[in-house]
Amino acid sequence: MKILRIYQDDIKSVTTNWAAALVIIALMFLPSLYAWFNIKASWDPYGHTGGIPIAVVNEDNGTVLRGKKINIGKEVVNSLKQNKSLGWDFVDAKKADQGVKHGDYFASITIPNDFSEKIGTVLSDNPQKPVLIYVVNEKINAIAPKITAKGATGIKEQISKNFVKTANGVIFDIFNRLGIELQKNLPDIEKLKTMIFWLNDHLAEAENIINTANQDADQAEKIVADLQVKLNEVDSIMGRAQQLSGQLTTFFDSNQETFENLAPAVKQNLIYMEQTAADVEQVTGILLSNTDSSEERQSALNDGITRLTALIRAETLLINLLNQINDLGTAPLFANEITQLNKQKDSAESLLSNLKTIQSLGTPSQDLLVRTNRIASDLSSGLTQLVNQYDSKIARKFAQISAAAKQVPVNANEFFTNADQTLSQIKKILQDAAAGIAIGKRDLALIKRDFPAVKQKITNLANQIREFEKTEDIRDIIDLLRNDVKKESDFFAEPVLLKEKRLFPIPNYGSAMSPFFTTLALWVGATLLISLIPVEISGLPGTYHPNHVYLGRFLTFLTIALCQSLIVTAGDILLLKTYVVDKPWFILFGLLISAIFMLITYTLVSIFGNVGKGLAIVFLVLQISGAGGTFPVQVMPSFFQKLHPFLPFTYAISLMREAVGGIEWDVAKHDLAILSVMTAITLIFGLVLKGPIEKYGGTLQKKAKESRLIH
Known part of the structure; x- marks a missing residue:
């Protein structure tokens, strides 16, 4: 009360x-x-940064790059004039310096006179990074320098982004034009191939003509003349082809590390497993037809266990490889193949278990031998099916261009180099042959002596072309090079986008x-x-x-x-x-x-x-x-933390x-609990100490009040 x-x-x-x-x-x-x-007062300070004055000084003299005048500084100024995030003021160096010192500007950004020139050095052997000069007056305000620094960083990032976009655009444009040139010259390349095959097909005829040149010199001269005409056409086509080959080689040399060739190894492994399974099936056939404990049966049994163990090991390695490839991608490309291989592996393990059982029994039952032979037959058939579907299914799932591309520059360069050397030699030999026909049998004898070498070189060249066509397709290379320049350059300028999700906006x-x-x-x-x-x-x-x-x-x-x-x-x-x-x-x-x-x-x-x-x-x-x-308390000194x-x-x-x-009630309840504890402590503190302190501290307060300074 x-x-x-x-x-x-x-x-x-x-x-x-x-x-x-x-x-x-x-x-x-x-x-x-x-x-x-x-x-x-603090309602939206970062929404009014357009009132923060920043001086911008453009001293860039520009430069000439590949015959074209560029001035990055001028482009930056034009861009900033459209940017209202800060109060950009475009002045000379003297006014900017005085303005920053006296507080008229919070900061200044200077584009040096060699800015464009240094950007252009990217095409030289000694590229130099251009520098933006940022001057800030930090005594005017504590927060403003952080905002102006963000503006300076934004300019740098925008220049860098545009530079990367432009540079990539040029590179992809070159690739695109190279692909177009290859497409345009594809008929010539095909014609070159046809000419070489024609030469190869007519070598025997040429040799017969040389052998009978003494009796029919006129006919030999006509054949040689025809060959020379064909060689001139081939030589003309080869010149253009070699130029394209050089460009193609440069491209693939710079990207060789990205082209991996796994498909052949996988196929070889499957063929090996198929053959091993077939061998094991033969072993089980021997066991089925020979049930006594003969030495032949024991030898076949041991051989079957050895081969089957190797087969299981090979299947395990291949399954692990395909699983690793699946882990690299977003979709399990080889899920079906792994399932089939696991099934075959289970069959192989079951078959191995049966063989070991047969080995331990000595004289197994006929039923066990029949089941073992059937498992071996199914295993062999399953692996044969995998091998048969390899080209139509498995090989496609490998990156076909990546698998083939590793050998493309080597084969193409070697092909055209050998072709050039070979055609030069052939041309010289045929010139000699023509002269030989003109001067008689003495020169024909020389031609006959050199012709085997010519024949071998042309045959080798034709064989190289055929081998190239087995593994490569020039049209696939053209498709790889041709691209959408704008989309590719935009992607590499900004390959990653940030999607922000505001949890409690x-x-x-x-x-x-x-x-x-x-x-x-x-x-x-x-x-x-x-x-x-x-x-x-x-x-x-x-x-x-x-x-x-x-x-x-x-x-x-x-x-x-x-x-x-x-x-x-x-x-x-x-x-x-x-x-x-x-x-x-x-x-x-x-x-x-x-x-x-x-x-x-x-x-x-x-x-x-x-x-x-x-x-x-x-x-x-x-x-x-x-x-x-x-x-955040985490950025404060340790005392406050x-x-x-x-x-x-x-x-x-x-x-x-x-x-x-x-409200997240877990957080709110925690805060309420702590505040409740503080309240209880304070209340207990007050109730317990109020009386004693008032009793013993009253005299002190009374004397203090008598001073008339403290109430």
Whole structure:
């Protein structure tokens, strides 16, 4: 009853004294002004960066690259004129330097006179990186340099992106034109091949003519003349083909490491397994037809176990290889083949088990031998099926161009080199032959002597062409080189895109900061109350127990604090229109936090007097720095990181943030639990120490008040 009497007396005093009522009302509204002004001032600072002046100086002289004039600096300036993210001002170097020093500009960005020239060195043997000169005045403002630095970085990244896009565009354009040229000259390449085959087919005829040249010189001369005409055509075609071959070789030499050839090894392994399975089937056939314990049967049995063990090992290695290839891709390309191989491996293991059983029994049953032979037959048939479907299914699943491309530059270059050398030699020999026909049998004898070498070279060249056509297709190479230049260059300029997912989206910076400023305002409001309203009551000593005074006067402070909280939280929502997902909880959490803050500050002053007021301010300062309200606590010095878990602000701000962004009740319950513990500790602290400290500290306070400086 005494506690409520104190509270009722305080309410009566306020309601019957208009001056006191005005002061109390002012105390209710003052904290809200603190929060509202700060929230509104920081509403959207990064949305108005266009007002931050930055000087841009372009001294780039440009350069001439491959006969074309370029000026990257001018292009950057034109781009910035369309960019409104910052207040770009295009001035000369002197004005920029003076402006940054005197605070007219927050920073300056200078494009040096050799900027374009250094970019052009990328095509030389000694490429040099161009440099943008960024000057910032950091004493004007703490945040502005971070924003201007972002702008400078953006310019650098934009230049780099455009450069990569342009450079890749040129490269892919060259590849595309090379593919087009190959396509255009494909008839000539085919004609070259036809000519070489024609020469190869007519070598025997030429040899017969040489052998009978003495009897039919005129006919030999005609044949040689025909060959020379054909060789001239081949030589003309070869010149163009060699040029294309050189370009093709350059391309594949630079990309050789990306072309792997796994398919032949896989096929060879399958053929080996097929043959091994067939051998094992023969062994089981021998066992089935010869059931006694003869030496031949034992030898066949041992041979079958050995071959079957090797087959299982080969199947295991191939399955592991295909699994590794599957792991590299997004889809299991060889799932069916692995399933088939696992099935064949199971059959092989079952067959091996049967053979070992037969070996241990000595004289096995006919039924076991029949089953063993059937398993061997099925195993052989299954592997034969895999080999038969290799070309139509398995080989296609390997990167055909990648598998073939590794040998393309080597074969093509060797082919055209040998062809050029061979055709030169053939041409010379035929010239000699023509001269030989003209001058008689003496020269014909020389031609006859050299002709076997010519015949061998042409035959080798024709064979090389046929081998090339077995493994390569010139049309596949053309398809690889031809591409969409724009799409390819765009991809390599920005190969990775970032997809942002906002988990708890808050539309503006002011709303995001409202939990901090609202919490801060509630502590400031509590501090104002303990500074202006006495925690002790006037009356006869001994009328009330210290705990009665402590709790009774606290109800008065609590009432005012709750009004402060209601005004500031409702004003955040209704006046400032701050973004709050859970508005009722925002107000309720504010009321709870205000009550806790009021209890803490009230208890400090109630127990320690004026010293308690100082402690409340010290706590305020520590909490502003260490609660992580503005910057993440992880970026603060270790002292504040260690202090962070013990500050009421830490959990109060977190609780208000939950209401603003959307409540995760696991987090909210944790914060409420910690604040409840702090409340209980404070209440126990106040009830236990209020009486003793008032009893023994009264003299000290009385003497302090007599100074008329401390109340």
